[in-house]
Amino acid sequence: MPAPFRKVRRTLRTGALALVLAAAALVVPDAAVHPTDVALVKVERADGVAVRDQDVIWVLSVGSDARPGQPMLRSRGDAIQLVGLNTRTGSAVAIGVPRDSWVPIPGHGHGRVNSALTYGGPALMGRTVGNLVGVQPEYVFVTRFPFFEDMVDDIGGIHVRNPRRFSDDDLKPLGFARGRIKVDGYGAMAFARIRKTLAGGDFDRSANQQRVLRGIQQTVRARADEPGFVERGVLTVMQHLHTDLPPGELFRFAQALAHVDPAKVTTCVLGGSIGNVRGASIVRPNVAQARRYGAAARSDAFLRRC
Template sequence: MTAPFRPFRPFRRSVRAGVLALVLATAALVVPDAAVHRTDVLLVQADRAEGVAVRDRDVLWVLAVGSDARPGEKMTRARGDAIQLVGLNTRTGSAVAIGIPRDSWVPIPGHGYGRVNSALTYGGPGLMGRTVGNLVGVQPDYVFVTRFPFFEDMVDDIGGIHVRNPRAFSDENLKPLGFDRGRIKLDGYGAMAFARIRKTLAGGDFDRSANQQRVLRGIQQAVRARADEPGFIERGVLSVLEHMHTDLPPGELFRLGQALAHVDPAKVTTCVVGGSIGNVDGASIVRPFVAQARRYGAAARDDASLRGC
């Protein structure tokens, strides 16, 4: 479904913090005592043209974005990374994650065409939400932005995770011994490396986005195993209030935490928007398959489920 993919740019030895926003969105809301610094996480309610009260809807949509901000840079005005649009059905327990390659060349409201990850730089979470929403045809209810430097600790806090790896791969810097094919267990560092590596993957950023979604599944399954422990979600919400900058009231955070924790693993679908490789002014871009993105959005909009990619 996608054209052969080459790396967007050379891999940097120093691993950036702006990865796996989708995974952190799950962990930060439901993992108690997660070591997240207040300035590293932002969760805001997005403006929706429909004006529908979120509490009256079965399906919630969260755009999770990793910020590529360096130390001292403003998190919400750096390039975005690990872009995932997540739908959660609070009634049925189904969920869908639609991954967007970060170099997708798309219209950015008020700024012409550009890489989708630059929308965060131009206009913060609001513009990022509108840009991705226009591509997929589903506007998010919430936008979650983080540089999550403590992601590894979060995975370790829940005892590690299991993922199903479709192919063995390695990276000379992050994971020289590599990851075996099949069901494997990952600690915090392993989860970060599994989701961060792209240079040695045949599908580049497309495959990396899919691996990020596999890590999400692993975290959700680990969290679900503890979701019924008395006070578990409540402690997670209190942790969010203590460490996260958000405009959401406690009741809404609790609703999100419940929706995340009670997703049924058998009802989770993850898809990555495909595309072809292009070039603009000498820079490599992805020309996303817009019709495919809209098809995913239309199919999942009302019930957060897809039959497949």
């Protein structure tokens, strides 16, 4: 059998096996007790906002700032990325929303966008970001940062393309070199969270978060054919996952992820300006730009330019 056909068959096999394992983990509970470090929650889209095209799934990805003992789904959010997945073409788009963006939060006046998770959990967080961009997410995916670090370590680290050298006295005193660099779990977390020493502040941090997501996706794609790699990864996530999705819908979600083509991934960070509210620094997001991104990517999960 020609090599290209063998590769396609292996990819289909590992993808199908991942879906089977994901369903099995839902239907046959693990006897061990594991902490909830990841949540995939389906949310109701607000009326009056255009819904997704049938080929595109919209997911809001959020990192929870919850400390040990704090509820993951009711703590401030970070690493806020609105992600569109096109199940037909394999394209994907990520729209980064700076965490300090000052926006209307339904039922709570105005506030930083990341506080919506505290006020109303994933549903309110999804609605708040959806109102800003004009596309309501169907799912909200939340994870704790310690689990994120472990996940990156489990896949052997990732490579990211760093456009400029930067450091942070607390998180990374020795800093990150410019260029293509490899980072472990802690390094990926620090790369995604450092803000104060970046020239663009919250905007550059959001762009770095997108670079980390690209690095994870590329590493998983490159290692997917290794025996046992997909199986171990799926089981690890499922053991720590809280979800309200039935197995059939989880299949649909997993299939969308499995079909992403790295060559068809586009990323943009929502722009804006720095402001001040009651003595606190905020980001005033460019709402018109947010709506343009949403309108352009809604039907095909692709942005031609930022």
